[in-house]
Amino acid sequence: MIVWGTRSGKFAAEYAINESEPQIELEQIKMYKEKIMRPLKKKNGTNIIQIRKKLKKIAWEKIGVIRDGPSLKESISEIQKIIDFEFRNISTTAKNRRYNKEWIEALEMENMASVLLITAKAALMREESRAAHYRRDKPKTDYDKWNKNIVIKKVKNKPELKMVPVNITKLHVPKGVVHYGVVR
């Protein structure tokens, strides 16, 4: 991965040098710059390592291998609370940009929270058990209702979930409600 990263970076830089500059929205740049720099400027805020620990605990205990509706619901409100209230307050120990691990983590953590939120919401929506998704409150595989994909789109900064029927071409898809893990 180190090899690919170096090469991709090198070629991306070469490509960028020869390309003309696209039109950019300065307002948007300003907004992102402020957001990115906030953890460095802020003093005495929340420590990112504590937030990471909290997210990990929620992920393991409530969105883990065996799930259920109530704890998924809890996890969604807990993650949403972290996104809404704690991310604005992050501050780093070192205040410069030079290989600042906490800052890197702070910038990554928002994506980690988004992925967790999406995972939990989709798992709550899928009221059945199938392959890597097992719910103790919905332990059966439901081919009648859940021969579906869940497609997630970002709408007004929130994930919007949609059930989309699977486009079946060659595979035979079973019917009915069956026990989890039974392959037919």
Place this chain on the structure above:
Amino acid sequence: VNNLGENKNFNVKIYRFDPDFDEKPQYKKYSIPYEEGLSVLNVLKYIYQEIDHSIAFYSSCRIGKCNGCLMTVNGKPKRACTTPAKKNMVIEPLKNHEIIKDLVVKFQ
């Protein structure tokens, strides 16, 4: 406190250098609770998470394949992830490389 109920800690010494602020590098001492099977990388992660959030080091695969965590341990070049931690060990950046910060060097 380990599983024998004893309070066992050990010290490590780590090279710290931030070219933005420091004129020359210094060595800082840290006290780590002993656990069986600790690697040098485990020690660094413990320090980062629990003692000093400003420490810089890089790691990726954690299984001795990617060489991202190469550094100098007790004078010898080692992978932090597969090298067992020893008490009073000295951790420094890889020699003959430009230092970005602390244990992070420029690989070319």
